Every structure is written in structure tokens, then in C-alpha cells.
Amino acid sequence: MSTIDYIIILAYLAALIVLGITKRSKGDESAVNFILGGRMLTLPAFVATLVSSWYGGILGVGEYSFRYGVSNWLVFGIPYYLGALLFALFLARRARQAEVLTIPDLLEKVYGRPTAIAGSTILFLMTLPAAYILMTSVLLQILFGWPLWVGAMLGTLFSIFYVYSGGFNADVRTDILQFILMFAGFIVMFIFLVVDYGGFDFIKASVPAAHLTWHGGNSGWYIALWYVIALSTLIEPTFYQRCYAVKSVATARKGILISILFWIFFDFLTTSCGLYARAVLPDLENPVASFPLLAHEILPPGLLGLFILALLATVMSTVDSYAFLAASTFGRDIIWRMFRVPENRITFYTRIGLVLSGALALIAALFFKSIVDVWHDFGSVGTPALLIPLFFAINGKRKMRPKIAFYSVVISGSLSLVWLLSRYLNADGGYWLGIEPIFPGLMVSILFYLLGSLNRNPY
Secondary structure, X not given: OOHHHHHHHXXXXXXXXXXXXXXXXXXXXXXXXXHHHHHOEOHHHHHHHHHHHOOOOHHHHHHHHHHHOOHHHHHHOHHHHHHHXXXXXXXXXXXXXXXXXXXHHHHHHHHOHHHHHHHHHHHHHHOOOHHHHHHHHHHHHHHHOOOHHHHHHHHHHHHHHHHHHHHHHHHHHHHHHHHHHHHHHHHHHHHHHHXXXXXXXHHHHHOOHHHHOOOOOOOHHHHHHHXXXXXXXXXXXXXXXXXXXXXXHHHHHHHHHHHHHHHHHXXXXXXXXXXXXXXXXXXXXXXXXXXXXXXXXXXXXXXXXXXXXXXXXXXXXXXXXXXXXXXXXXXXXXXXXXXXXXXXXXXXXXXXXXXXXHHHHHHHHHHHOOHHHHHHHHHHHHHHHHHHHHHHHHOOOOEEOHHHHHXXXXXXXXXXXXXXXXXXXXXXXXXXXXXXXXXXXXXXXXXXXXXXXXXXXXX
């Protein structure tokens, strides 16, 4: 990159620091202010922070689009649009009406303290930003040649610094900047590609035919699996936290619906750029690097720096959001709930949780070394444990008995975990009976609900 590209990146990092520490005062240190920004989130800010924080897997999208083409939309796009739509229709309004701070607050309100503590532990592990720290380190390695551990440490320290200082409001302010940058960078890239190489006719003539089919060469069962995994959207802490933080009930549902439109547009940009990468760089050995290498190929100085910012902003917006979610789960939902520390100490323990979550996510990122493995393994355990109890806690007339809900969370999550670990016991590295671990836990959770639910619900 040129000097101007480095200057642009440094300016971005400086802007994050300024936005992160702005408007911090001791009067804003209460739990509701630090964790939810005083429930004053407006519609534009809601959309910007939700869109940017829930789209962190940009290098994975580039790799998948390069390998399988438009199938990327059917695997990493449409399933999650549907999940978000279900959340908007069935959960957003009631989540805001619950007037709680976190998901475990809701679990305790409906099922009692033991279920809330069990759910808190699972949510803490699910929100560790290991996958996105790993992605940050891979991106920095591609750009600067740094070892993975160096990029992981620097990315972690920088991403949690400004959230440590400013809490949820700092997260939102930086997300707004990152939202603008991620769209600006990919729009510029797309325009240059169309002008330099042409439109769909160029793509059709330059990529394998399977890249323009719905399956991309994958089996229908493989694609269908992602529609089940996408149900994790219904327990997505990012959605709940943003809904809890909005000014009004109507803003929550409307904001998610608008966000879906932005995700559709952004997926159009990223999938298109992935197809152009396959056409322009057909002999690329490492498809994970397809986006940055494509930018290096066609963008002039300055605009190259802008596109690199788009990649960094997309990943970092998710790192800081998930690190803060894990931190608030630790401070509010584990420490406060287990030890009943004073309310005015929750912010202190949330900051401790931010450091702890950053350290654990860093270790996990260096252990896994695969972004997809992190998504798969954490989601395969957390989704079956929490999906059914949480969905019916705020939707429908029937809810589980408190003890049944606790057993459901613990047993279904444990079963999926054991099933996940079975791959280390089998010589071929496969799961027991060839079944993905998400399914046994989910079936057990559904049985607990059918056999142990009551015809009453406080919502």
C-alpha cells in the first residue's frame, strides 16, 4: 500500500479512539447507561449498529463466494434474513416490552435463577468474539505480513479499549462510522469492477458454470443445514441488546426490517465482488485473501486504503460488539446474579468481564485457527440449549416449568457438546451416526418443551 493508504488507516484508528472516549462522565456509570446507553437508541443508530455488528465474517464470505459463487447468498444470506424476519415478527416487540437489561434477566423472570445462570454461562461462551479476532489477525497478516498471534493481540487490545472506556454508547458511535465505511468501500470496489471488466456477461464467461447455480456444486443437505444453524438468530444477543436499548417498541421491529434490506444490498456487493475475484484471479491459491488481493489488483492509492478500511470496519465492528456483550453477560448476568453484588458495582465487573472475554477469545482464536469451526462449534452447543426456552419465554401461550427449563438448557447443551466432541473419538473424524451435533440437542429441547410446558405465559 502507498503512504496515503496508511494515513487513511491511521486516521480511522484515531477516529475510533475519539468516538470511543467522547461524552464519558461518571454520571453515566449506572448499569442501564453503561450496558444499554440509557435506552435512548434511535432508529438510524439502531440500524447502523445492528447491520455492522452482525456482519463480521467478511473474509469467509469472500472465500465462499470465490469457491461457490452465488450459492453464498443461499448459505450466508437468505437463512439469516429469514431468522431476522422471524425475530422482528415474533420477538422484537415483546423483547422491548420486557424492560430487562439482558437475556438472562428475561430467563430469570420466566424460569427462575438457576435457568438464568445456566443460560448466562452459555451466552458468555457464545458471545466470545474468537472467530472475529481470528479474522482480524488473518486480515492483518495478509496486509502486513504479521504473525497471527501479533495481529490477534493488537486487534483484541484495540477493539476493547474504547468500549472499556465508553460502554454501549461507544460501541454504537464507532459502529455508525464502521457502517458507513463498509458500504463505501464495497460500493467503490463494485463500480471499479463493472467499469474495468464489464457486467454480468463478463462474469458468465469467466467463472465456472456451477458458480451461477443455486447450489454452487454443494449438496442440498449441506445448504439446508445452514437454514437450521440460522435459527441461532432467534437467540442472538446482539438483537436482544439493541432491542432493549431502543427508545420505543416500534423502533425495534422497524429497525430490524430496515436492517434486512441493508444486509441484502451488502450481500449483493460482497457476492458480486467474490465472483469478480474468481474471474480476475482464477489461479488464487488462498481464497480467504480474495478481497484484499482483488483490491490491490484494481484500486488506485487512496481508494485501496478505503477498501481496506471497509474490511477492517466490518470485522472490528463485530469484535467490539461481541466483546462488550460477553463482558455485560459476565458482569451483570454471572457475577451480579450469583453473588448479588450491589447494582453500582455492575459496571466495574463488566469492565473486568471485557478484559476476561478478550483474553479467552484470543486464546480460542489461536487454538481453533478456523473461522468456520468457531462458528460451527459454539453455535452447535448454544443454539439447541437456548432456542426453545428463550423463544417460548416471550412468545406463545405455553411455557416450560422452571425446573424443566433448567434441565432442558443443561441437558440439551451438554448432549450437543458431547456429540461435538465425538469427532475426536472416531477414527474418521466424523460425528456419532453421522449426525451434526446441533440436531440431538435440539430434539431433546423440543421434547422437554412438549412434555414439560404449562398453558401460561407472563407475556
